[in-house]
Amino acid sequence: MGDQEESFADLSHRLAQILDAWQTCVGEPTAQGKPPRKVLVKALETERETPPWQSRKKIDEALLSYWLKGRDQLLPGIKHNRLPSEEDCAAVARALKDHAPENAQQLPQIGWEIADLGRRLRAAGGPGWRNRVLASIVVQPAEPVEPTEDVEPAQAAQAAGPATAAEPAEPVGTAGAAEPTAALAQTAGRRRWKNGRGWAAVAAVGVAGAIVLFVWLDVGGESSSAGEKPSGSAGPSTQGADVAKPGPTASTESGGVEGNHRCGKVRSAGAVSWTPCTILTKDGTMSFLVQFTNTSDKPVTVKAKLAYVRAAVQQTCPDPWGTSVQITVPAETTKTNPLDACTASLTPVQAFQARGWVVPDGAAQWGHREHSPTLHVQEDGTPVWADEE
Structure with missing residues (x-):
């Protein structure tokens, strides 16, 4: 049991880190206006209106803002929207390609890891796996660390x-x-x-x-x-x-x-x-x-x-x-x-x-x-x- 708990905790920490990686990969170019967030969302919606992508789930500005919280989207008191899927990440990567090609190249791999960790955590933790993730990565408070x-x-x-x-x-x-x-x-x-x-x-x-x-x-x-x-x-x-x-x-x-x-x-x-x-x-x-x-x-x-x-x-x-x-x-x-x-x-x-x-x-x-x-x-x-x- 101890080994299982340690494995779940390790997976939980990796999920938190990869959600931060997603936040940075998308947040860094959009914060610099490459492209602005609204332009990115508009590009995603325009693509979704074309026949090959009409079945893709909608990514609106509210959902994008939620994903840009990084690991904070796991916090209590925050509505548990879906995490960015491989399909979502591929779509965002296409929208970023002309503005931030290196970020766009990395994003599908980040999406794969989020999906892989989600599957493994769901299998190990059952229906309440997200709450178990919180329990695994939560820590006792200590003295504040001065921000740098x-x-x-x-x-x-x-x-x-x-x-x-x-x-x-x-x-x-x-x-x-x-x-x-x-x-x-x-x-x-x-x-x-x-x-x-x-x-x-x-x-x-x-x-x-x-x-x-x-x-x-x-x-x-x-x-x-x-x-x-x-x-x-x-x-x-x-x-x-x-x-x-x-x-x-x-x-x-x-x-x-x-x-x-x-x-x-x-x-x-x-x-x-x-x-x-x-x-x-x-x-x-x-x-x-x-x-x-x-x-x-x-x-x-x-x-x-x-x-x-x-x-x-x-x-x-x-x-x-x-x-x-x-x-x-x-x-x-x-x-x-x-x-x-x-x-x-x-x-x-x-x-x-x-x-x-x-x-x-x-x-x-x-x-x-x-x-x-x-x-x-x-x-x-x-x-x-x-x-x-």
């Missing part, structure tokens, strides 16, 4: 100088983020929600069974949808790859990141919290890292992949970190990949950030990616963090 400011990707690209961008503006992560060790300590044993809010659960057990009362707690400020998380603009080489097959194992270094560095938003893959980091090394180069922290009392294995972004273009890290590696993080331990696993020179008039993916071992798809804050290299080769400008 996200930097608009377009501003970062401008600050980087005349660089050629091959894909839509990339997010620059969390500027001025707290030291990762402190941030992970604050989030150990709980989830840090994307909009600075948290859930608390209070269980009352009666003769007929357990009744779970969910309390929606406001514990921090709001953050913009455009700068909240990475856009869904990864190309085919970075999203939707099969990671279910065993990957190579890779060495890690004990302890957290030290020295002149910046780390991104803390995300989770089951019991492992993770964050991508960029560090300036003593020899004048950059190293790109992923920091893993196991918050449980037993070892946990995850899969990871690491890349970096230079002038809004993804650069592949050397194998094995550039493809897929298995990492086992001991109980209550923090680790990173080696400093020499992925490095780059300080190229003038360029902007850099680490990009990472971490998913539970055995996951069929890569989850949502995360970025470190941006490092700008000036014309004279001086490195300047985005939060120092």
